[in-house]
Amino acid sequence: MASLRTRRAFRRLEVEARRQQLLETGARLFTERGYEDVSMSEVAAAAGISKGLLYHYFPGKRAFFAATLEAAAQELRALTVTDPDLPALEQLTAAVDAYLGWIEAHSESYARLLHSAGALADVASLVQRVRDETAERIVAGLGGDEPSPALRCAVHGWLWFMDGACLQWLQAGREPPRERLRELLVGTLAAAAGLAV
Amino acid sequence: MASLRTRRAFRRLEVEARRQQLLETGARLFTERGYEDVSMSEVAAAAGISKGLLYHYFPGKRAFFAATLEAAAQELRALTVTDPDLPALEQLTAAVDAYLGWIEAHSESYARLLHSAGALADVASLVQRVRDETAERIVAGLGGDEPSPALRCAVHGWLWFMDGACLQWLQAGREPPRERLRELLVGTLAAAAGLAV
Numbered sequence A, B: 001m002a003s004l005r006t007r008r009a010f011r012r013l014e015v016e017a018r019r020q021q022l023l024e025t026g027a028r029l030f031t032e033r034g035y036e037d038v039s040m041s042e043v044a045a046a047a048g049i050s051k052g053l054l055y056h057y058f059p060g061k062r063a064f065f066a067a068t069l070e071a072a073a074q075e076l077r078a079l080t081v082t083d084p085d086l087p088a089l090e091q092l093t094a095a096v097d098a099y100l101g102w103i104e105a106h107s108e109s110y111a112r113l114l115h116s117a118g119a120l121a122d123v124a125s126l127v128q129r130v131r132d133e134t135a136e137r138i139v140a141g142l143g144g145d146e147p148s149p150a151l152r153c154a155v156h157g158w159l160w161f162m163d164g165a166c167l168q169w170l171q172a173g174r175e176p177p178r179e180r181l182r183e184l185l186v187g188t189l190a191a192a193a194g195l196a197v
Helices: A002-033 A040-047 A051-057 A061-079 A088-105 A107-116 A121-143 A149-171 A178-196 B002-033 B040-047 B051-057 B061-079 B088-105 B107-116 B121-143 B149-171 B178-196
Strands: none
Touching: A002 A040, A002 A051, A002 A061, A002 A107, A040 A051, A040 A061, A061 A088, A061 A107, A061 A121, A088 A107, A088 A121, A088 A149, A088 A178, A107 A121, A107 A149, A121 A149, A149 A178, A149 B149, A149 B178, A178 B149, A178 B178, B002 B040, B002 B051, B002 B061, B002 B107, B040 B051, B040 B061, B061 B088, B061 B107, B061 B121, B088 B107, B088 B121, B088 B149, B088 B178, B107 B121, B107 B149, B121 B149, B149 B178
16 A cells, blocks of 8 residues: 555656656747747657657647746746845845846747747736736835835836846847846836835 | 829829828727737728728738838827937926827727737837837937947836836726826936946
8 A cells, every 4th residue: 555655656756757858848849949830749759758648748739838838937936036034125136136047048938938928828928927926026025015006017117127128138148247237127126116106 | 284293192192191091990990809800891891992992002901900000100209209409308208208198098009019019920020110219219319329238228128117117007097197107207217227327
């Protein structure tokens, strides 16, 4: 009985590890060539499994694509979680730095995600959901129990600012240096929130 | 001969007026129901002309749609042109105010445009072109002959800030009041540009 339970637990781990591996393979292929040009057969071949087994994990290409996006969003969220006991400015600086680090490591996915947001409803709603969740976290941190409408505008605006500034940064060959960009981002939120209070 | 020239000039005016009327009809229908759900037959019927005549003005639905977007972009550009002899802050305030006025008057088109940017390559490239042109104007005004990479990031970021803040503003039932939002927008650009110099 214990042995059966152990085998089941092991099997669950195997399934989860395989799922992760498939998501990574998918993220790489979708990033390299775009959603339209990647087939489920190619994903299966690249992952070294049968197409049937791939469909056992994900019911279709659209669901598979959505899962790769969801995994990226979770990774980003986990990276930007900060220690609530630190001073607000330190938390913000750490989160912005983690965000920039993720963009540096995934610059192609990032640019493709933003440029194609809307091309696929999944991407657009994911980008919007990540922004909304992040905005809520920041607004709660800055505005206490009753944030003003102006503060909400400032924080939502700033999350867009981040993406606009980061795309320009990538396009300009990562100039200015990352630390300089981080200062600009953090300082702009501080200024906008100050104006909105 | 003079009479023929007059008739030709009159005919050109008629053609241009008809084209404008068709663009306005198209903009209204595309805004109300979205690109996919509007047919050229409907546009012709709504404008009170034959489908054949509509195709005489625009070779296809895609080209017609692109022309309606181009007309909106030109309208927006004309509205936000400012008097270069005024102080920079006054010019900025006037341009931001004109932008907000346009958004108030076309709130549905505006939200649809941004939410669907990417869904159609035409929309995405138009939004990007308008941002790039506007960024160039602002960077030139702020940065003189040799704008720094940080200033470019700040200005591009701020144009995204505008749209993020304005979408949030519309979603919150136009709260805070427009003057307050304008102050936030203008102040944030001033702060971001100051941080970037």
